[in-house]
Amino acid sequence: MGSKILPKWASKPCVMGIDEAGRGPVLGPMVYGCLYCSQSYLKTLSTLSFADSKTLKEEKREELFETLKLNDSIGWDVDVIDPRELSAKMLKKNKINLNEISHSSAMGLIDRVLKMGVLLTEVYIDTVGDAGKYEMKLSNSFPSIKFVVAKKADSLYPVVSGASIVAKVTRDRALREWVLDETAENMQRNFGSGYPGDPQTKSWLEDHKHHIFGFPSLVRFSWGTCNSYFKDAAEVLWESDNLDEDGGGSNNKNGKRQLKLSNVGFTTSKRSEEIESSGKGRCRFFQARKLEHLTYF
Amino acid sequence: MLELRLVQGSLLKKVLESIKELVNDANFDCSSTGFSLQAMDSSHVALVALLLRSEGFEHYRCDRNTSMGMNLNNMAKMLKCAGNDDIITIKADDGSDTVTFMFESPTQDKISDFEMKLMDIDSEHLGIPEAEYHAIVKMPSSEFARICKDLSSIGDTVVISITKEGVKFSTKGDIGTANIVCRQNTSVDKPEEATVIEMNEPVSLTFALRYMNSFTKATPLSNTVTISLSNELPVVVEYKIAEMGYVRFYLAPKIEEDEEDTKPQV
Numbered sequence: 001m002g003s004k005i006l007p008k009w010a011s012k013p014c015v016m017g018i019d020e021a022g023r024g025p026v027l028g029p030m031v032y033g034c035l036y037c038s039q040s041y042l043k044t045l046s047t048l049s050f051a052d053s054k055t056l057k058e059e060k061r062e063e064l065f066e067t068l069k070l071n072d073s074i075g076w077d078v079d080v081i082d083p084r085e086l087s088a089k090m091l092k093k094n095k096i097n098l099n100e101i102s103h104s105s106a107m108g109l110i111d112r113v114l115k116m117g118v119l120l121t122e123v124y125i126d127t128v129g130d131a132g133k134y135e136m137k138l139s140n141s142f143p144s145i146k147f148v149v150a151k152k153a154d155s156l157y158p159v160v161s162g163a164s165i166v167a168k169v170t171r172d173r174a175l176r177e178w179v180l181d182e183t184a185e186n187m188q189r190n191f192g193s194g195y196p197g198d199p200q201t202k203s204w205l206e207d208h209k210h211h212i213f214g215f216p217s218l219v220r221f222s223w224g225t226c227n228s229y230f231k232d233a234a235e236v237l238w239e240s241d242n243l244d245e246d247g248g249g250s251n252n253k254n255g256k257r258q259l260k261l262s263n264v265g266f267t268t269s270k271r272s273e274e275i276e277s278s279g280k281g282r283c284r285f286f287q288a289r290k291l292e293h294l295t296y297f
Numbered sequence: 298m299l300e301l302r303l304v305q306g307s308l309l310k311k312v313l314e315s316i317k318e319l320v321n322d323a324n325f326d327c328s329s330t331g332f333s334l335q336a337m338d339s340s341h342v343a344l345v346a347l348l349l350r351s352e353g354f355e356h357y358r359c360d361r362n363t364s365m366g367m368n369l370n371n372m373a374k375m376l377k378c379a380g381n382d383d384i385i386t387i388k389a390d391d392g393s394d395t396v397t398f399m400f401e402s403p404t405q406d407k408i409s410d411f412e413m414k415l416m417d418i419d420s421e422h423l424g425i426p427e428a429e430y431h432a433i434v435k436m437p438s439s440e441f442a443r444i445c446k447d448l449s450s451i452g453d454t455v456v457i458s459i460t461k462e463g464v465k466f467s468t469k470g471d472i473g474t475a476n477i478v479c480r481q482n483t484s485v486d487k488p489e490e491a492t493v494i495e496m497n498e499p500v501s502l503t504f505a506l507r508y509m510n511s512f513t514k515a516t517p518l519s520n521t522v523t524i525s526l527s528n529e530l531p532v533v534v535e536y537k538i539a540e541m542g543y544v545r546f547y548l549a550p551k552i553e554e555d556e557e558d559t560k561p562q563v
Contacts, residue, residue, distance in 0.1 A: 256454060257551060258342055258549065259551065264549050265530075266424060266426065266547075267424035268423055268424065
């Protein structure tokens with residue numbers, strides 16, 4: 001993660017690029033990477049052959065990554081988001097969608113670098129969702145930083161090109177070194193690119209699905225891709241499903257997600273903080289002593 | 298000691314009929330200013346806020362702020378036993394675990410006394426954020442109820458869009474689509490039959506019709522309904538209660554599911 005000791009150039013105005021790798025695959029982590037340097041170093045940075053990681057061969061990306069790690073004028077960091085975390089968030093009762101996960105990861109990187117003491121004044125980032133809203137969200141969280149949120153930022157801005165290399169190489173290495181938690185016969189690692197359209201990936205998914213337990217945790221089982229593999233699998237009934245149905249919870253059948261009041265600013269607080277305890281409705285012992293249940297201290 | 302006497306007892310009957318479908322149990326809060334209630338439905342998607350101001354009661358005695366937990370279905374059953382013209386009095390002693398409803402016929406020749414057990418409801422006080430609404434529609438409540446009922450036979454969500462031209466209610470379902478547009482009309486003879494739209498910004502929001510139909514149970518309370526909207530905020534559907542208060546329903550909107558969630562681009 002670069003030098004722990006803050007370099008001198010970091011106390012001068014700095015610029016950061018942020019990019020992501022592994023958003024679309026059904027396998028492996030999504031990685032957010034950032035790269036930052038002083039404003040005065042930008043011109044030099046643009047001569048270092050960084051380019052959008054998608055346009056580079058793997059050997060070139062690896063070489064460039066090693067180069068930037070050795071470069072004392074550059075700082076970098078990554079946030080590696082495990083496929084289990086992605087699936088858990090996307091499937092939980094109060095769903096967190098992939099865009100929100102992306103936004104949080106990017107903001108986490110900025111926060112981490114600021115806390116190191118780096119004087120960040122500008123951040124360039126590829127857009128996720130609506131660029132204007134994303135920029136507003138970022139500016140609200142970090143008012144002192146100027147943000148440029150744009151499509152194809154990884155091609156347009158060298159700091160973002162560099163960040164894309166950081167993210168891509170980190171993801172590739174994580175996948176290459178992935179240790180499958182599950183043990184079974186015929187567990188293979190030849191899963192290809194990990195994209196849903198890759199025949200090798202499809203074949204791997206078919207070979208590694210389990211009738212009851214599903215997929216290895218390498219797989220993002222929240223992806224729609226996974227559904228078609230389990231037409232014949234055992235059905236699992238969850239107690240909380242009934243609660244959801246009874247309460248008319250999130251109803252997705254028409255493609256729109258029902259918000260709850262808490263999503264739109266309504267708050268709750270313990271009533272007993274405001275109203276004298278009365279012990280009402282309970283047996284004489286509690287009424288006489290004005291005792292109430294406590295659910296937290 | 299709590300003692301509230303309401304000459305127009307039918308108002309209380311109508312209030313209970315309008316909220317009991319949404320909320321099972323709730324705390325009624327009594328203070329010197331009035332009799333009020335705030336509760337969310339079990340899925341926390343909708344909220345009802347009721348206020349009956351103390352001035353609206355013929356007699357209002359409330360020695361201490363108090364909170365009474367009631368099962369609304371049971372309360373509605375009790376109030377059903379009151380005649381439409383009866384005077385209703387609500388009584389409770391401090392620290393009591395029951396509440397008494399007294400119904401007097403107009404000529405005082407029949408007096409009924411019903412005592413209901415109170416509940417210990419561990420509910421929370423709700424903070425309703427201050428909001429400025431970009432569009433406010435006031436229209437006949439029977440019209441609004443009819444629109445919600447008609448649309449729910451076609452689809453299960455309604456898109457309410459407000460522009461200069463008027464307010465449009467749209468839905469679509471398996472059998473097709475439906476659109477109902479109400480234009481502003483203020484030239485009618487009776488003011489309660491007018492549709493008035495104040496708009497400083499166009500608004501378009503999607504809501505579950507099931508909740509909207511539930512809200513329209515309050516139609517008997519008022520000839521008019523006020524619908525307040527801002528993008529990304531809950532809608533407020535408000536019915537006035539004679540000169541003494543209101544019942545307001547808040548409903549969180551539905552948002553487009555982000556298609557990138559589960560259908561990543563290859």
